[in-house]
Amino acid sequence: MSTAQTTTSVLSERKQARREQWRLIFRRPSFIVGVVIVLVWVACALFPDLIAPHHPLNYRTGKHLSPGWGHIFGTDSTGRDVLSRVIAGARDVLKIAPIAAVLGVFFGVILGLMQGYLGGWVDLIASRIVEAFLSLPVVFVALLSITTLGRSNLVVIGVVATLFTPIVARTVRAAVLAERDLDYVTSAKLRGESKAFIMFREILPNVSGPIVVELTVRMGYAVFTVATLSFLGAGPPPPSPDWGTQVSDTYNNLIADFWWPTFFPAMAIASLVIAVSLIADSVQSVMEGS
Amino acid sequence: MTKQIATSDATTTIDTTPSGKPVALSVEDLEVVYTVRGVDRVVLRGVSFAVASGEAYGLVGESGCGKSTTAYAALRYLPMNGKIIGGHVRVGGRELTTMTDDELQQFRAHEASMVYQDPSQALNPTLRVGRQIIESFTLLGHDKKEAASLAIDALKRVRIADPSRVMDRYPFQLSGGMQQRVVIAMALACNPKLLVLDEPTTGLDATVEAEVLDLVRMLRQETDAAVLLIAHNLGIIRGLCDRVGVMYAGRIVEEGPSAQVFDDPRHPYTVGLLRSLPRHGVRKTERALATIPGTLPLIGSDLPTCVYVDRCPLATELCRTEVPPIVPIGNNGDRFTRCHYPDQVVAIEESVASVNISVLAPSAENPGVLELSHVSKTFKQRNHSIPALVDVELDLALGETLGIVGESGSGKSTLAKAILGIEAADAGGSVSLDGRVMMGSTVGRSANDKRSMQMIFQNPDSALNRSWSVRRILMRSVEKLTNIKGAAANERVEQLAEHLRLTPRHLDLKPRQLSGGLKQRVAIARAFAGDPRIVVCDEPTSALDVSVQAAILNLLADLQTEQKTSYVFITHDMGVVRYLADRIAVMYLGRIQEIGPTDDVFNGPNHPYTEALLSAIPSVDGEAVSRIRLEGEIPSPANPPSGCVFHPRCPRVIPGVCELTEPPLLEVAPGHSMRCHIPIEELIELQRKPTK
Numbered sequence: 005m006s007t008a009q010t011t012t013s014v015l016s017e018r019k020q021a022r023r024e025q026w027r028l029i030f031r032r033p034s035f036i037v038g039v040v041i042v043l044v045w046v047a048c049a050l051f052p053d054l055i056a057p058h059h060p061l062n063y064r065t066g067k068h069l070s071p072g073w074g075h076i077f078g079t080d081s082t083g084r085d086v087l088s089r090v091i092a093g094a095r096d097v098l099k100i101a102p103i104a105a106v107l108g109v110f111f112g113v114i115l116g117l118m119q120g121y122l123g124g125w126v127d128l129i130a131s132r133i134v135e136a137f138l139s140l141p142v143v144f145v146a147l148l149s150i151t152t153l154g155r156s157n158l159v160v161i162g163v164v165a166t167l168f169t170p171i172v173a174r175t176v177r178a179a180v181l182a183e184r185d186l187d188y189v190t191s192a193k194l195r196g197e198s199k200a201f202i203m204f205r206e207i208l209p210n211v212s213g214p215i216v217v218e219l220t221v222r223m224g225y226a227v228f229t230v231a232t233l234s235f236l237g238a239g240p241p242p243p244s245p246d247w248g249t250q251v252s253d254t255y256n257n258l259i260a261d262f263w264w265p266t267f268f269p270a271m272a273i274a275s276l277v278i279a280v281s282l283i284a285d286s287v288q289s290v291m292e293g294s
Numbered sequence: 295m296t297k298q299i300a301t302s303d304a305t306t307t308i309d310t311t312p313s314g315k316p317v318a319l320s321v322e323d324l325e326v327v328y329t330v331r332g333v334d335r336v337v338l339r340g341v342s343f344a345v346a347s348g349e350a351y352g353l354v355g356e357s358g359c360g361k362s363t364t365a366y367a368a369l370r371y372l373p374m375n376g377k378i379i380g381g382h383v384r385v386g387g388r389e390l391t392t393m394t395d396d397e398l399q400q401f402r403a404h405e406a407s408m409v410y411q412d413p414s415q416a417l418n419p420t421l422r423v424g425r426q427i428i429e430s431f432t433l434l435g436h437d438k439k440e441a442a443s444l445a446i447d448a449l450k451r452v453r454i455a456d457p458s459r460v461m462d463r464y465p466f467q468l469s470g471g472m473q474q475r476v477v478i479a480m481a482l483a484c485n486p487k488l489l490v491l492d493e494p495t496t497g498l499d500a501t502v503e504a505e506v507l508d509l510v511r512m513l514r515q516e517t518d519a520a521v522l523l524i525a526h527n528l529g530i531i532r533g534l535c536d537r538v539g540v541m542y543a544g545r546i547v548e549e550g551p552s553a554q555v556f557d558d559p560r561h562p563y564t565v566g567l568l569r570s571l572p573r574h575g576v577r578k579t580e581r582a583l584a585t586i587p588g589t590l591p592l593i594g595s596d597l598p599t600c601v602y603v604d605r606c607p608l609a610t611e612l613c614r615t616e617v618p619p620i621v622p623i624g625n626n627g628d629r630f631t632r633c634h635y636p637d638q639v640v641a642i643e644e645s646v647a648s649v650n651i652s653v654l655a656p657s658a659e660n661p662g663v664l665e666l667s668h669v670s671k672t673f674k675q676r677n678h679s680i681p682a683l684v685d686v687e688l689d690l691a692l693g694e695t696l697g698i699v700g701e702s703g704s705g706k707s708t709l710a711k712a713i714l715g716i717e718a719a720d721a722g723g724s725v726s727l728d729g730r731v732m733m734g735s736t737v738g739r740s741a742n743d744k745r746s747m748q749m750i751f752q753n754p755d756s757a758l759n760r761s762w763s764v765r766r767i768l769m770r771s772v773e774k775l776t777n778i779k780g781a782a783a784n785e786r787v788e789q790l791a792e793h794l795r796l797t798p799r800h801l802d803l804k805p806r807q808l809s810g811g812l813k814q815r816v817a818i819a820r821a822f823a824g825d826p827r828i829v830v831c832d833e834p835t836s837a838l839d840v841s842v843q844a845a846i847l848n849l850l851a852d853l854q855t856e857q858k859t860s861y862v863f864i865t866h867d868m869g870v871v872r873y874l875a876d877r878i879a880v881m882y883l884g885r886i887q888e889i890g891p892t893d894d895v896f897n898g899p900n901h902p903y904t905e906a907l908l909s910a911i912p913s914v915d916g917e918a919v920s921r922i923r924l925e926g927e928i929p930s931p932a933n934p935p936s937g938c939v940f941h942p943r944c945p946r947v948i949p950g951v952c953e954l955t956e957p958p959l960l961e962v963a964p965g966h967s968m969r970c971h972i973p974i975e976e977l978i979e980l981q982r983k984p985t986k
Contacts, residue, residue, distance in 0.1 A: 190716060
């Protein structure tokens with residue numbers, strides 16, 4: 005009877021703790037700001053036609069009109085509305101960056117689990133490869149692969165995911181090392197579980213915290229990397245409103261004081277990266293606080 | 295609600311303690327809360343006590359009772375989320391609760407010291423020991439040279455024979471016992487008025503623990519510091535403290551001279567606590583251990599009146615409506631209990647279940663289930679080989695419990711791993727089940743072998759997958775070990791849970807939602823999922839509270855009787871092993887030094903190591919034991935001594951013999967063998983007890 009009572013109180017305690025944890029994350033202003041900014045860009049990416057005042061490519065008016073009432077962000081060298089182009093440009097980066105980050109985390113988790121759990125030669129060889137990868141400058145490798153493999157979203161996704169995999173693997177490996185010597189793993193071995201079962205069913209759920217944190221952090225880096233690559237010419241070619249492409253297309257005109265066609269897409273990149281980082285920070289501190 | 299308590303007569307203890315000496319530490323009506331996720335949770339509900347200069351005061355209680363919080367609060371050293379919301383703490387007449395940070399820092403530097411549980415965390419691993427001790431003196435204003443010579447004196451004071459050599463070492467180069475001596479030396483540097491010891495020997499081995507306790511006992515006579523000792527081991531408190539306070543749920547429920555409190559407890563909780571210990575050599579065949587019904591209240595629970603009311607056999611309506619008064623006991627004014635019915639406490643009946651434990655000793659009709667023959671295990675580390683297990687011969691009968699005792703490095707865990715195949719034993723030895731030699735490692739063993747041998751671990755937090763529900767944990771083991779699937783498996787899980795007194799509700803919880811005792815029940819249920827022949831128990835109760843331990847030990851004894859399971863029971867707790875084991879093997883540096891029926895091992899004659907081990911146990915009954923002190927440290931298994939591995943520490947060493955050849959394991963009485971050069975007749979003579 006008394007045990008049943010305890011169970012009930014423990015149960016409600018647990019529920020309450022979880023609720024309090026959520027309340028805690030929503031009480032963080034940085035999290036709210038991050039989520040609002042990301043949601044605005046997601047809306048832009050989903051419904052650019054509804055939100056943008058003009059068509060990003062076809063609409064033409066006076067060239068280099070400075071920001072004002074007619075065109076809040078001004079117009080560019082060919083007379084296109086910068087605001088509409090910034091809104092339409094959200095789609096490319098929001099399509100590519102999350103897919104790349106998710107793929108990078110996915111393969112990183114598999115590699116990290118194998119390294120951490122199997123250890124021995126697998127870990128030794130994989131660790132050296134991981135270290136070799138980590139020593140390469142990301143942008144350089146990305147450009148190199150894109151010039152050899154050709155310019156396409158698929159290549160960008162593949163390259164970014166490949167570059168993220170070892171970074172994620174290293175985090176996951178460390179988390180797995182802390183788990184593999186716990187007795188529940190010994191118990192699984194004693195009842196004859198396979199290595200794959202132990203890795204993916206027993207250990208994986210217990211390292212989900214660091215993986216979620218890693219995913220949000222990688223998301224921020226992915227946005228930045230994808231934007232950088234398209235700035236360097238690996239993204240969609242110029243008429244496209246992609247943010248990186250816009251910046252690279254227009255920054256030559258900065259010298260003539262036409263700052264707005266460059267400034268606004270750059271700010272768009274910055275706002276998205278910062279917003280994702282704010283979310284990542286909040287998730288991390290709440291995860292680690294519990 | 296807590297304000298009512300303030301009306302108690304605790305204020306009488308301000309100037310002198312019951313012993314009549316001047317008070318060094320006085321705590322009055324202390325109330326402390328921890329803020330967890332924005333909610334204040336009460337941990338101390340009006341704690342009052344006083345400790346005189348030169349006196350040692352012990353606080354005992356189970357986990358979560360607030361004894362550590364009280365110790366930290368005595369130095370106003372609470373964690374960030376802890377807060378004193380009421381009451382006073384005075385040291386040497388100075389109020390701590392209102393001190394500024396600067397005053398507090400000065401106070402802690404000059405007037406109080408604390409010794410923590412884990413000495414390896416109290417010392418900086420990157421600095422030499424000498425520098426750290428010297429620093430504690432330079433902080434007090436001594437110059438470098440003075441400090442250096444004071445440091446040497448301080449180390450001599452804690453009986454370190456070669457201080458200058460120790461000072462040149464890094465902490466990791468010292469053993470645990472030596473590290474704790476260094477920490478104590480540093481704590482005494484400022485000649486504190488108050489010395490707080492928080493479980494100072496919990497991480498140490500029995501023989502080393504005995505040494506540190508002896509040291510503390512000697513130092514007590516040399517300083518006039520007030521000592522506040524926190525320990526969960528009642529024997530330590532009894533041996534070291536003049537007075538003891540028994541804590542439960544943030545309140546001192548009984549206080550008095552240690553011997554009186556432990557011999558004649560006057561609070562229902564103290565009675566329950568003492569009765570749940572396996573004491574006076576009680577065995578499982580005699581009776582089950584007493585348990586305290588219910589569970590410890592959660593931290594921060596609302597307990598408006600008596601804190602123990604929900605578990606108390608004497609509780610009445612009065613206990614639920616009124617805070618119990620502080621009732622003095624005896625006429626000396628040095629004892630009190632906090633109970634409405636102090637006179638009825640002595641009459642609480644020991645409601646102990648009768649037992650029906652049958653012991654199946656190995657015999658011709660009861661052949662061994664498990665047999666180990668020449669089992670050795672050598673770990674390879676770079677170019678070293680570390681013999682962790684050397685030529686172990688064992689057998690285990692059906693339904694028998696074999697206790698394995700030994701200190702760290704004795705190889706008892708390695709033995710468990712070799713039996714289970716977690717670490718395959720070296721080639722040349724064999725582990726046989728029912729007369730059939732099994733493969734060395736678990737992976738190579740048949741499904742039936744795996745099913746036959748399971749394990750219960752020390753720490754249920756580590757042993758249960760925290761992302762899985764209890765049902766999933768048990769279900770997986772049932773399916774994997776018995777090949778029963780689906781609904782039938784689920785039925786079996788529910789039977790198993792019921793058998794271990796887990797309710798169906800528990801099945802859908804995650805391990806962390808359960809208390810320590812319930813978690814261990816789940817772990818036991820998992821081990822029994824496939825009706826094992828042999829269960830290896832690795833210190834299954836050492837992470838649990840005393841009252842929970844009793845229930846788990848009873849459960850293990852019941853399961854064994856019903857299912858004729860054989861146990862290999864690893865422990866360092868001599869009381870527990872005496873209660874549960876039919877035979878005991880004593881290990882030292884990977885070798886079995888003595889093995890025999892439990893009564894023979896406890897009554898002697900013994901191997902000199904067993905003799906030392908038995909005499910090192912701090913007993914709650916305060917029996918006068920002539921302690922055999924072991925010299926030196928436990929040697930590293932990587933570099934074992936020549937001849938008999940115990941000879942460098944053996945008080946009965948025969949020079950010219952013991953260091954040359956290792957004695958064989960010889961049978962000295964039926965079923966009782968030991969590894970010693972001293973002839974058995976001589977051992978009997980040497981170990982003859984003065985009385986009995």
